[in-house]
Amino acid sequence: MNLFTQVTRHHRLHSKINTCFCIYLMVCLSLLFLIECKTGQIVPSPSDQSLLVELPSSQTSIEFENKVVQQGENNILNYSYYFNGGGVAVFDIDQDGLQDIYFTGNAVQNKLYLNKGNMQFEDITASAGVSCPEGWKTGVTIGDVNQDGWLDFYVCRSAMGDSTLRRNLLHINNKDRTFSERGAEYGLDDPGYSTQAAFFDYDQDGDLDMFLLNHSLPAYTRFNNLKAYLETKGKDYASKLYRNDHGKYKGGPGKRGKPTCPELGVWLSLTLTRMVLDLLANDFNEQDYLYINTQNGRFKNVIKEATGHTSLFSMGSDIADINNDLLPDIITLDMMPHSNERIKLATGDDNYDKNEVLDRVGLHHQTMRNMLQLNNGDGTFSEIGQLAGVSNTDWSWASLFADFDGDGYKDLYVSNGYEKDFTNMQFLKFTVDAKIKSQQTGVAPDMNLILNNIPSIEEGNFLFKNNGRSGPDSTGQAALSFSDFTQTWGAARKFKSNGAAYADLDNDGDPDLVINAMNQKSFIYKNNAVEQKTANFLRIDLASNNPGLPIEGTQVKCFTRDMTQLYEFSPCRGFQSSMYGPISIGVGTDLIIDSVKVIWPDHQYQMYHNIPVQTMITPAYKDAIPTLTVPTPSLSLFSPHPVLNWSHHPAQVNDFKQQLLLPRMYSYSGPKMKSTDVNKDGLQDLFICGPAGQSSSLFIQNMQGGFKPSNVALFESDKASQDENACFFDADMDGDMDLYVVSGAYLTTLPDQFQDRLYLNDGKGNFTKAPNNIPKETYCGAVAVPLDVDGDGDTDLFIGNRMLPGQYPMAPPSQFLINDGQGVFTNQIASVADDLEHAGMITDALAMDLNKDGAMDLIVVGEWMSIKIMINEHGKLVDKSRDWLGENTSGWWNVITGEDYDQDGDIDLIVGNAGDNNQFKVSADHPITLVYKDFDGNGQVDPFLSYFIDGISYPYASRDEALGQVGFLRNRFLDYNSYATATLKDIFTPDELRDTTTLKAQILSTLYLENKGSSFVRKPLPIQAQFAPVYTLVSEDLDQDGDLDIILAGNETKVRVRMGRADANKGFVFLNDGRGNFSYLPQSVSGLNLKDDTRQLLFIKLEGQSVLMVGQNDKSILSYILGTLHH
Known part of the structure; x- marks a missing residue:
């Protein structure tokens, strides 16, 4: 039987082979991919006994196999979800205290297995009446729909052209190990193309409502009509919100059914802003959705406000607190491979213009890889999947956070594999060649030959150990990293799987795994953590003492000696799967748990104290007490304080058209800002560098804390140049601040636009350009640093230059401008600092007396450069980098700053780098x-x-x-x-x-270098320093304790599409304890949310108060007033 004939006819899914070739070639080449490598920070060692043991069907009697084969028109080219597989439900159907298992099969009958204890199961599908023999089954969801205290379940169906075979099925528990299908009676027999449902009480009226995740039928569209295509609607595509009115469900309008949003995952959480939060993960071009329950019967999508970017082809998802900060974090799975060969076979061209089209039609930023969104506690997330080592797991489906080893940190299981990889570039080339041959000969290609040439993906599933506090960050917080323990923990066998669920099947306390495999028997991984006596567990059974109570969304907080944990009861997890059993909480080797707090969905709670491990708590809602809500004022360290109306407007250019293989764009570099008192009125004034076509601006501060533009015509006359940087210094020794401006740009070819400029101050803030006082040059510059290198009492200038336009990574010579005492400069770098003339792509430099000999030294950093320590020896700068730093310091350095952070009388350094949240895991041996x-x-x-x-x-x-x-x-x-x-x-x-x-680059980490008198040693910074590239640093005593704290900012969003946006740095505050030990101040306390490309942080005084000025590329200037930190 042709399952999809009517689908093909009604929705124009092309079955003619020449049309299929075009569709799948263009879809796969048009969609934008990104690569990263799979690594972990801990190298696993083999153990005598695996943590997980795969149980054979001869022991479990589980014989279910989701067999899916291609026959005729029933194939992957006619239905893109043909091999998406089935789901798993684990729940206690008969209240005997044992978790039973239900598998969904696509074209085969579903199976229900009764748990008989000791990991033995009995197939009771026929007697229970739950085989669902017709239709194409997808997800399964558990809930007590009729509130009789017995668990029911809901089966979604899809694919079929006949809508009667797509109607979803509600199985009501008859309390005798049988079920009755009553979907139509309850109003839940939805005929859409359904993936998964979620039951929850969204209107808090005491019964279970339902969200139904439907998907559309993907079709190809050209990018020139993408906007119109996205606005297309289809009633059977629309996801729907069903309200339960006295046992009868009424479907709300839901989200419009758009053809490019085949949704594949749903998750519920109660924690964000203490309201219900829904995560909807979408496939193909459409974006993911993050819906916040506004508690008035409506939901608000906050995905763009909450995240910087999401997965491109989001499949399964899960939400859990991975670092034990009592905030839920999010993972979504995608398709990025981990091996080089698979990466190359999944990757076409990197088309930035097509990516921009997706942005212009309003879609959120997306990249093809798994995304781990770390909750910042202020309603935003920082995406750290690459830093954590979980970004590349190939074509992945179920993601499940669970503490498998019981150490108190949630590990991660990922199911993956795909029967027919129709996105494989070699297969796409084969289809193109076949189409060309067909056009030449007039003979249609053999469909069976085409289908047989589609390769399979069977890379094996992944099991990641959460490293807890065992990572490289020794500052006391969680390491935010995972290590691949798939082989060590006994899960290395390769197979294709989709749905998965975990549950304590043998009631020993640790979570076991149930896997719905594709085209082979499904099976169980038994967890041996308890048997191996490596950890203890506590179990929380929320259901048994609360018959009929909607417990979805209940939180459990567990407090032990040195750890806090958050668990949320949400049956829908992973992919098309559901689990509804006791919560298993690992507590390591602790024997007594200090306390447990159970918070019900209506925020009433109850507490338990001094609980022995290996026990079960069965809370009863009737014993809960109301939560006392005490309004608290905002205690953020920084508060928005607008003081200046100026926006940065760079030309919208595409550097990749100049050099196809650039790692990122270089035209979007500003704006830099500098401050000083230019008119001697005791107030700090502000200079902002403008991009090409927009003049730089000088703002004079008035007594009321406002700013007025000054010297407008002067700077307007030079707006053709892109001003990369600037510095104030007294060039002509007349006692006022003059201005040097560094020009440069990646794409500019007109030499005059590279000429730096010197502006002389008349002492009242009026500037005059002095073109004859500096050498003529045509270099793309980066930084100007004033210092008296020759000790003659005037100020000289080091000019660090960056690159040759259009010739990355070739760098021009840098300059050392020696002052004649009258403000006239000549380039004498060959005699003053010959090692710096051709140092490379310089990005920043810092002048300081490093060795305390009274002479100014210079530290220089750059891209693909080692950190250069240049010691002043009698007016000549000599390279002493090896003495001070040792070997192997090459990196992608962006910025450097220095202060005495440990109060020992010398200057320590912080050097901003690319960070470690990327695909490149580097070292001295593997640069x-x-x-x-x-x-x-x-x-x-x-x-x-x-x-x-x-x-x-x-x-x-x-x-x-x-x-x-x-x-x-x-x-x-x-x-x-x-x-x-x-x-x-x-x-x-x-x-x-x-x-x-x-x-080469051997270090990508941002570093803190502590000065030991004659050398620097590395000290750890909080792990947040590695979330994204750091481009700007500022030091200030933020908490009034006499110690200099730091703020780091940066990000990089003008990058290769496959690399994806690096936007996880929200402006991080690190507090100093006075000994150079820094701790991260959460965003909810700091008040900063700098989510774009920040290129300058600068403190100025306005009416006696410290104000943080923030310069962001292609954005308006931001400003925050510094308040008082409340400990």
């Missing part, structure tokens, strides 16, 4: 490298970036990108398979590589 030259002789530099995956360095560029950059490679790599395993030495011949230049 990122950049090999470049003009390989094909076309006058353009060809930069090839490589990084290590599984111990081998591979090029980052996909085959399409490599061939697009260097044309002669087309004859070497005729297909994707040949390129998929190629290293740079395989791509180019020895002769072609002989005269290349190689750059």
